[in-house]
Amino acid sequence: MAHRIRLRAHVEPPTPEPDDEPEVEELAEPKRPPSKRSAHFRRRRAFFIHVVVDELDHAIAVFFREVFDNWTRREGVAFPDGTSPTADLFASASRQRQDLRPGFVARLDIITFSQLGRLLVSRCYRFGVPLVAWDLGWSLSRLAGHVGRSVGGAFSVALLGCGAVVDGKWKDSDFCPRLRVTARGSGQPAFVRWLAPRDQDSMPKGLYPEFVDLMNLTSSVAGETIPDPGGAAAVLDVGWPTP
Amino acid sequence: MTEVDLARAECAALLPLYRAALARLDAMAPGMSASRAFSTGSLVAYNRRAAGIPASAESMAAVAADDKGLAAGAFTGPRVAAPLPGIAMPQSLHDLNRAHAGSFSALGGTTYLVAETIGFEDADDELATLLDDADLIERLLDPVTAAHFGPTLVCVGGSDGAVFSASVDWAQSRHSGTVTELFFPESTGLPVYWFEAALAKAKSGRFTIERVRRPVPGPPVKGLKPYRLLDGTLVDLRRQDLALALRRLPDRMLGPAGKLAGHVDCYGLGARHDLKSLDKAINLIAAGRHGEPLAETTRHPEYPAEFTSLLLSGAVSAFTKFVVGLTELLINQAGGVVSHFATDAIAVPASRDGGLWACPGGGSRMPDGQEAVRLLSHDQLRAVLARLDPLFGYDGRPAWKEVAAC
Numbered sequence: 265m266a267h268r269i270r271l272r273a274h275v276e277p278p279t280p281e282p283d284d285e286p287e288v289e290e291l292a293e294p295k296r297p298p299s300k301r302s303a304h305f306r307r308r309r310a311f312f313i314h315v316v317v318d319e320l321d322h323a324i325a326v327f328f329r330e331v332f333d334n335w336t337r338r339e340g341v342a343f344p345d346g347t348s349p350t351a352d353l354f355a356s357a358s359r360q361r362q363d364l365r366p367g368f369v370a371r372l373d374i375i376t377f378s379q380l381g382r383l384l385v386s387r388c389y390r391f392g393v394p395l396v397a398w399d400l401g402w403s404l405s406r407l408a409g410h411v412g413r414s415v416g417g418a419f420s421v422a423l424l425g426c427g428a429v430v431d432g433k434w435k436d437s438d439f440c441p442r443l444r445v446t447a448r449g450s451g452q453p454a455f456v457r458w459l460a461p462r463d464q465d466s467m468p469k470g471l472y473p474e475f476v477d478l479m480n481l482t483s484s485v486a487g488e489t490i491p492d493p494g495g496a497a498a499v500l501d502v503g504w505p506t507p
Numbered sequence: 508m509t510e511v512d513l514a515r516a517e518c519a520a521l522l523p524l525y526r527a528a529l530a531r532l533d534a535m536a537p538g539m540s541a542s543r544a545f546s547t548g549s550l551v552a553y554n555r556r557a558a559g560i561p562a563s564a565e566s567m568a569a570v571a572a573d574d575k576g577l578a579a580g581a582f583t584g585p586r587v588a589a590p591l592p593g594i595a596m597p598q599s600l601h602d603l604n605r606a607h608a609g610s611f612s613a614l615g616g617t618t619y620l621v622a623e624t625i626g627f628e629d630a631d632d633e634l635a636t637l638l639d640d641a642d643l644i645e646r647l648l649d650p651v652t653a654a655h656f657g658p659t660l661v662c663v664g665g666s667d668g669a670v671f672s673a674s675v676d677w678a679q680s681r682h683s684g685t686v687t688e689l690f691f692p693e694s695t696g697l698p699v700y701w702f703e704a705a706l707a708k709a710k711s712g713r714f715t716i717e718r719v720r721r722p723v724p725g726p727p728v729k730g731l732k733p734y735r736l737l738d739g740t741l742v743d744l745r746r747q748d749l750a751l752a753l754r755r756l757p758d759r760m761l762g763p764a765g766k767l768a769g770h771v772d773c774y775g776l777g778a779r780h781d782l783k784s785l786d787k788a789i790n791l792i793a794a795g796r797h798g799e800p801l802a803e804t805t806r807h808p809e810y811p812a813e814f815t816s817l818l819l820s821g822a823v824s825a826f827t828k829f830v831v832g833l834t835e836l837l838i839n840q841a842g843g844v845v846s847h848f849a850t851d852a853i854a855v856p857a858s859r860d861g862g863l864w865a866c867p868g869g870g871s872r873m874p875d876g877q878e879a880v881r882l883l884s885h886d887q888l889r890a891v892l893a894r895l896d897p898l899f900g901y902d903g904r905p906a907w908k909e910v911a912a913c
Contacts, residue, residue, distance in 0.1 A: 310525060312521045312525070313518075314514060314517055314518035314521060325514065327515050327517075327518035329519065329521075352509050352510070372515075396521065478521065478525060478528065481528045481532070482524065485528050485532050486531075496524060497520065497524055500524060500531065501527070503523065504524075505513060505516035
């Protein structure tokens with residue numbers, strides 16, 4: 265009876281001598297446009313929020329601007345749900361933006377906090393635009409619709425507009441993510457990231473949304489703790505408006 | 508200007524502020540992600556996953572401070588007992604990096620010199636020196652070493668500061684040490700093949716095992732396919748040594764394989780743990796840095812990855828700690844002190860011309876009787892570090908890289 269023996273062998277591929285290698289003129293690869301997911305591209309975009317609070321630390325308005333390079337794609341102001349925008353807001357919103365080409369009149373969008381929450385999800389989560397704010401944790405907390413229990417130094421936050429109160433209980437939207445904030449100890453900036461929404465199709469593919477806290481960033485580059493944006497502007501030698 | 512207009516203008520002014528901060532960030536750590544710099548709180552944090560970031564001095568300092576030191580819990584805090592009067596003393600290398608990256612004002616004008624032994628890129632070289640240099644162990648038995656450590660050098664190494672603990676008696680042999688106890692915690696999910704592979708590696712002549720605590724055998728590992736090397740060789744990771752197979756590669760393939768070999772042998776792949784999320788919490792008992800059991804209940808236990816080889820990766824961190832310890836001894840002998848240290852990095856109070864520095868808890872005295880530490884001059888400190896070049900310098904490079912003088 266013949267036995268079938270199965271052999272597995274490895275043969276070393278012949279190594280071409282360096283001199284024998286044919287000289288092939290390498291064609292220059294066509295230059296590809298930068299990926300919209302690249303860090304370089306994402307740095308050109310930013311979504312700024314700036315919160316205005318009253319004496320009780322309640323947010324009364326949130327200004328926002330989405331920029332690409334130095335060009336403002338969208339600018340607006342949000343006011344609390346269930347209230348009416350003040351006359352000052354209307355007056356300010358009707359003034360022409362300074363960064364537009366002459367003759368181009370654009371008003372500020374006036375939206376509610378809930379609309380702003382969904383806008384943040386749309387721009388910063390789904391499209392990966394870096395979310396930039398001074399004291400980001402505090403700014404986002406002004407827009408919180410629901411805050412989960414703190415477990416192990418971390419808790420989650422649902423932005424306004426990213427859920428609804430049903431039968432007295434908050435219910436997250438299936439399509440909007442929550443924010444997860446992980447504390448790192450006193451005086452340390454917290455980690456902030458998005459949690460995946462229930463609907464898998466609403467998740468961005470291959471994007472890593474960024475959060476930039478200007479207070480920590482400017483403090484880091486300046487090598488000292490800077491408590492207010494005006495001080496940071498002075499350190500970095502940029503202008504800051506004064507009343 | 509109304510309050511609303513002012514707030515609107517402030518919102519608009521955030522853009523130039525952001526751009527200016529990014530420009531400053533780029534000047535210090537090219538290509539650094541702004542969110543990474545923010546999230547770590549350290550300007551010079553080093554993101555290895557972000558391709559194209561050069562290993563600058565700042566980024567390498569951050570490796571020591573963030574990735575290996577603080578994150579792994581290896582940082583043990585400043586050695587200066589009390590905060591300095593009138594000076595915002597950096598509480599960690601983390602703060603120190605942040606300070607030196609900027610105006611250094613947090614240091615109150617006091618000068619420091621931060622140095623590190625090796626980086627990730629050099630780790631494989633360092634390990635090769637440790638394991639393959641026939642004369643190394645003999646040279647380690649330098650009188651200075653013996654006076655400080657005695658014949659036995661206790662190395663506590665491991666990944667993430669846990670799991671692996673061993674003490675090595677370097678004096679036993681020129682080429683090998685004695686692992687007095689090889690301890691693998693039972694409930695960290697270590698697969699048996701991994702343990703047996705590590706044990707076989709340890710018994711292969713490099714180390715002598717005196718006592719072993721075996722894990723309880725678990726279910727067989729499925730899906731572990733042979734690993735194909737660049738020359739087509741298949742390595743059965745359950746029985747064969749991947750690092751050894753890599754070393755047997757033809758010379759012409761060593762270059763491309765060098766990076767992989769470095770990862771296999773040292774940090775990275777060799778110390779990789781994968782997080783697994785479970786439906787319910789389980790109880791874990793891991794080993795602490797000194798072998799003490801650490802109980803934890805978690806839903807996210809870590810499991811060793813396919814190529815985990817903690818014995819070797821632990822040897823690297825143990826070795827760097829040895830280098831740090833020896834360097835501290837030499838600095839102390841020269842009259843200086845080490846105020847901060849991470850796994851493989853130190854920060855030494857120093858100044859251009861040396862002198863005394865008022866510091867509670869210091870071993871010296873100021874002329875007015877105040878406690879103080881003695882600062883080495885930069886040249887003195889560099890001379891001390893250069894003494895270690897013959898011992899630990901690899902391929903003509905110095906043993907210590909000076910990453911910042913601030």
